[in-house]
Amino acid sequence: MGRSVATARIGRAFFDRPTRRVARELLGTTCWVRGEAGVRSVRIVETEAYVRADPANHAYRGPTRRNRSMFERPGTLYVYRIHQVVCANVVTRPGEAVLLRSGAPLGGLEGSGSGPGRLCRLLGLTLHDDGVDTARGSRIGFASGPDRVGRIRVGPRVGISRATERRLRYLVDGDRAVSRPRRPRAPT
């Protein structure tokens, strides 16, 4: 087992592509955060795409104070607050981003990364990380691996009230870290 997770970093070109594709290909990558006590990392297993002409997108009506990070360069982190938790996205094209919905803890990290709020809490992300450039030099980054993902499923996004019919949620089929729908689904 190597310990080189924190040295690899997915570059800007990865994020400067169609948002849905980035959302899909982020599955299985490692998201790492360097903190005072070391590096926390998770394996991304669930994402959602927020695109143009998408009423559920925070950037639907153009730049505002809150969403200004969504118009920064590809790879920029957009962190916002909802109720008492924060959620993190990675910017792709201007005004578009991928919500990091769930991650499986890596490297002995303990806690739940199921759901965008829990994922941020697990990694220690806060509003201070809004606007950070994950593609270059920051304490936050993405790396490939640790292993290949299984089957990927696509479905409707969670928790939104508009554009609910669009299938822009991506998840690793069967991964236990994927967030569960509010209503328990019938066993498969």
Place this chain on the structure above:
DNA sequence: GAAAAGATTACCT
């Protein structure tokens, strides 16, 4: 200036 809504979660019955 005031009010409503929200890309959620935890805890209640």
Place this chain on the structure above:
DNA sequence: GGTAATCTTTTCC
């Protein structure tokens, strides 16, 4: 299964 927590941004008057 349902609702409260909690607070900032956005929107409307």
